[in-house]
Amino acid sequence: MADAKVRRANRDAVVVHVDNAQTKRRKLSHEDMEESRDPLEDSGCTRDADSEESDDNGEVEDSVAEDMQRLERSFRGFSKKYRLINRIGEGTFSTVYKAEDLHYESYSNKWDLDEKENLYSPSGRKTHQSGQRRPHFVAIKKIYVTSSPQRIMNELDLLHDLRHSDAICPLITAFRDKDQVVAILPYFRHLDFRAYFRDMNVADMRIYFRSLFTALAAVHDSNILHRDIKPTNFLYDTHRKRGVLVDFGLAERHGTDHQPCLCTLRKEDRKQRIQQSYNHTHDHPLGYPKGDQRPSLRANRAGTRGFRAPEVLFKCTAQTTKIDVWSAGIILLTILARRFPFFNSSDDIDAVIELATVFGKAKMKKCAMLHGQMFECNIPTIGEEGYTLEKIIIWSTRSVTRDKYGNKIRLGAAEAEAVEFLEACLAMNPDQRISAADALQHPFLKERDGGSEDEMDVLSMSSPAQ
Ligand SMILES: Nc1ncnc2c1ncn2[C@@H]1O[C@H](COP(=O)(O)OP(=O)(O)OP(=O)(O)O)[C@@H](O)[C@H]1O
């Protein structure tokens, strides 16, 4: 392994430490790469936020121990720099290990929020009460060798660009040996989403989403689309009430692969184009045209099923940062409805049907047309108008929908405000969808005077419905 000349985040460019000449890589095709792991699968056996130091005593499976040894062997001198502890995550594109950073003290560690807050040593001491040096942990992301070099470089490059935001997990450094690349990230303590989302009251949601939207606003401000917003990519520490965004493996700069889409036209021009297309279709007999010369429509559909925005499903070729706001909205819907995953389609057609079930055929038709597509559906249970999000949440969380006087149950003021925010995140038209920066100014997320949350928040949903 080449000597690490520059290591920390204040470098000018991402330095990937190289050992040998590159070997031939087996690359996955674009189609293989675009689907991120299923939301139900364990992407990372997420650790308890309190278990940081007990990890050392945790069981390490034999296969994991072998993988860790292999990793140590791949990079000469690796075990002198890092002490691998255990596997903490296994995603579609990588395996993530927890390790102790043995040379921590030799570098400036501006990224270390714990150290900034002096959480462990209020008196400025850098040691445990036992007198030992406090261990410093990192997450080592071993990117699968099947990933294309461009994809890996893209992830490291974007992480480097975003290094100044506290809400984004920064890149400390990266190493390469032949076709094996590892990224070194600060280890961030967090809990598995499934362990806490059902117990969140509205006050908790405000804090969680303030943190998530702060991260999104920073990403979007740098003109970057994350493309894979979902609970396993937002590591949230429920004790410190702080989260960081990880996994920029599918992220891209705004405008990459942009092609004109009808949604970018003025309303009148769009109408005219749709009318032309309609007339053309109706001048010809029904069926597929023989020897169709039109190029097939290709659009980026990278992301995770259940979290894809409608414009991604309708193959919009001019996608924007608003796709991330939609996915964040799906996380809020999951928490409010207390159901994970909320949408669970097996493919994009199913996903469109799931959206139609909630939002209704009329909105879906309008949305499809916005991107030059047609939506037709003859499933009898899917109505024209769909349901309000308030209704969906009441159905999911209450055992009855009417009180003892026969009146319809309504959401409390705090939950209603959350739903109003949810509606802004789940606007079908990306142009009308709230931006991450504006979301932070929405009454649901805006910091209250004195920073305290409303009492009504605590009362509302304090005993979550089953
Ligand atoms: N900095 C970190 N600190 C602690 N845990 C982490 C860190 N980075 C990643 N992890 C854990 O590893 C898991 C997988 O990481 P990541 O999402 O970056 O990889 P991936 O291969 O792209 O995963 P996927 O395809 O499932 O989204 C995360 O969900 C998380 O549990």
Ligand SMILES: [Mg+2]
């Ligand atoms: Mg991930």
